Amino acid sequence: MRSIIYYLREFLRPEWIRKFFFAKTAPLETPSYFKGYPTLTGNECTACLSCMMICPAPKAIAVLRTRDGWEPEIYPGHCIRCGLCVEACPEGVLSSGRILDVTRRDGTAFWSWYHLQVDDNLCMRCGNCCVSCPVNREIDPQLAGSGTSSSDEVIMRVEGGRVRILHEEKCTGCKTCETQCPNRAIRVARMVEGVQIGEAEV
Amino acid sequence: MKKTVDVSIPLGPMHPCWKEPVRLKCETAGERVLRAEVELGYMKKGIERIMQGRPWQEVMFLAERVCGICSVVHNMVFIEAMEKISDIAVPPRAAYLRVVANELDRIASHILANFSYCYTIEHETLAMYLLNTRETVLDNLERLTGSRINTAYMIPGGVRFDLLPGDAAAMLADLAKVEEEMRRHTRIFETGPLIALRSKGIGFMSREDAIRAHTVGPTARASGVEDCDLRLRHPTYRELGFTQVTRTEGDNFARVMVRFQEVFQSIDLIRKCIDTLPEGPIRGGGFCKAGETSYAGEAPRGELTYTIRTDDYGRVVDIAIRTPSVMNIEACAHAMIKDAASIADVTSTFISSDPCIACNER
Ligand code: SF4
Ligand code: SF4
Ligand code: SF4
DSSP states (O other): OOOHHHHHHHHHHHHHHHHHOOOOOOOOOOTTTOOOOEEOOOOOOOOOHHHHHHOOOOTSSSEEEETEEEEEEEEETTTOOOHHHHOOOOOOOOEOHHHHHHHHHHEEEEEEEEEEOOOOOOOOOOOOHHHHHHHHHHHTTTTOTTOOOSSSSSSEEEETTEEOOOOGGGGOOOOHHHOOOOOOOOOEEEOOOOOEEETOOO | OOOOOEEEEESSOOOOTSSOOOOEEEEETEEEEEEEEEESSSSSHHHHHHHHBHHHHHHHHHHHHHHHSSHHHHHHHHHHHHHHTEEEEEEEEHHHHHHHHHHHHHHHHHHHHHHHHHTTTHHHHHHHHHHHHHHHHHHHHHHHHSSSSSSOOTTTTTTSSOOOHHHHHHHHHHHHHHHHHHHHHHHHHHHHHHHHHHHTTOOOOHHHHHHHHOOOOHHHTTTOOSOOOOOGGHHHHHHHHHOOOOOSOOSHHHHHHHHHHHHHHHHHHHHHHHHHHOOOOOOOOOOOOOOOEEEEEEEEEEEEEEEEOOTTTTTTTEEEEETHHHHHHHHHHIIISTOOSSSHHHHHHHHHTOHHHHHHOO
């Protein structure tokens, strides 16, 4: 009984109550050198997956289905804060935190594009890759089933019995061709180069 | 006289002093340890297999996840190996910034190793002091690279972020603080009579044993092996002027002291880098090509080798990583613990060689 009274007296002291309920800790401050993670701006995501395809860190970003649409999610433990996803998104869904400020300050950037290569020994000229490519189909909706096309604007077409790559720079890196190829003859690789702006452009 | 084994005492795989799971079987006769055996394989990650077939920009993040304590050097050795394959040149400013990041990482790793040792010999006060100092170092690593542990700071042909003059000044100020604190900790360690009782003359490994067991890094240097610091061969370090630390005692005390001395050397190196930081770009650009190479660098624990084969797309076809702890752990079991006077010293002797199981079981 005495101890209960003792405890009650101890914990009903106004000073203790004030400290318990109105504790004042200094607010946590973000250090000036913290580079931040990409954040959502609230624009609508179209699930084009450009951000996922350009991200160099394995499993750092995933575009997830939400109740009213799609939304990219950044996993901070994997994200290396390069800002590539922010630059890649055509809809402006992501904003950079402070990453792009830092890269702008340093004048650095990443250049990346997709490199296509057909292994002629494996390729059996079925034209699956040319037909399945979404960019190809948009350029030439009349694309023949064998992959031949009269348009010079397509990424690739079957020409003279072999697949010829015409416009590598139009590739969006979706890898549809790679998965559609029965022989794994076509390979898509993302080439990335870290450059200093200004020096590299001249 | 024939030695008889009384009992075989297992230490681990879970042990309060060990950072990671590993099992040590000690055959004892009374207090005396006759033989010790290391048993690995509790947390094999298979990371080399995961790396195969991935482009370099993904492998580079996996590489630094081989070990969380010395992640910067894994990043650095992998990137420099890729640069060697593809003939990519690094701008001088980036090369110096790499050294800064690498040395900060080395300081953090050495302090953690010494923390472990002090904790094992139950000098918790010094252990906690050391951890406290390590925080400042990690903060500076974040100031430079944006992260405390997995930094991904280097890319082929340069580094990711620049060091601003303001940040450089703040870093120098912090380093002065770290140096002062470390001087104090080193003095405590060097002069503590109880520390000496648990460390001096214990876990002795001769120079011959060290060479025969192919030990590397501070473990070898504490036994007086010359020319085993690969930084001596690194062009940027040579520019900065570098001599290696060696001691000749070869016991637990020497191994810990080598790490303490290397911390000061690293601080000096960082100062030199920041003072003479060349102006210019931090990225040179360039693509990874097909090729094959074997490249070694000095990790905090010793020599770290990456053997890589890439294809035309910059994808890693084959990769083999040789980490320093492999040799050190074996040497520890066969040279240091063998014939130890007391089973009580086995843990501290093992920890004094700074075993890193994450590196071992990559
Ligand atoms: S910032 Fe870079 S690492 Fe992070 S999610 Fe975007 S692309 Fe991936
Ligand atoms: S790039 Fe933009 S629009 Fe496309 S999936 Fe990513 S967030 Fe959505
Ligand atoms: S990766 Fe996609 S866009 Fe590029 S060529 Fe293949 S199918 Fe077309």
